[in-house]
Each structure stands twice: as structure tokens, then as C-alpha cells.
Amino acid sequence: MAGADGGRSRRIGPDTVAKVARLARLDLAPDEAARMAEQLSGMLEHFADVDRLDLDGVEPLAQPLPLVNVMRDDVPAPCLDRDEVLAAAPAAEDGRFRVPPVVGFTE
Secondary structure, eight states: OTTTTOOOOOOOOOOHHHHHHHTTOOOHHHHHHHHHHHHHHHHHHHHHHHHSSOOHHHHHHHSSOOOOOSSOOOOOOOOOHHHHHHHHHHHOTTEOOOOOOOOSSOO
16 A cells, blocks of 8 residues: 555564563464454554544644533532441541551461
């Protein structure tokens, strides 16, 4: 496929995929490397198609759809009684829930 690269091939071979897989410490079978090479080459061809698009005058977008805040307003409301909630907890200490340590804890 001749493109903006002066006609050079944008194909990725299984050897290149195997080398990158080895560097990433991935164990790919030869058939997997061949399949990945074909998929990556297809992606490069698609990118080349996108590069050829005339995008002059097109404003860049941070988001393709308009964002609308769907959250409700933060309105104070009555809450549960602290003593009642702590009374139902499996363990409480100094007005707080008591939980087992998780950082630096070894059994």
C-alpha cells in the first residue's frame, strides 16, 4: 500500500512482534506472534488512512459528546445516629469503627 510514507510498507513482521514480546517478557507462540503482526499492521494501515483525512478547520475535541452533570445537588439531610450505628458494629472504639490493620500487618 503506497501512502504518505513514500510507498514504504507499513507491515510489522512476526519477528518484530516476537522481539517486543521478549522485551516485555511475554511468552507468545509463533502463531500468536503472526496473528499479532497482522493485527498491528492493520492498525498502522488504519492510522495511515486517518492521517490522509483533510481536517483543516475541524476543531479538536476533548470529549466527543457534551458532558452534563447527572449528579443530584448535595443537600444536607438527616443522618443516622452515631451511637445507634456503632452499637450495631462488630467492633467500635472511641466513637469509630474498629477494623483490623491492613498496612504492615503480617500473620
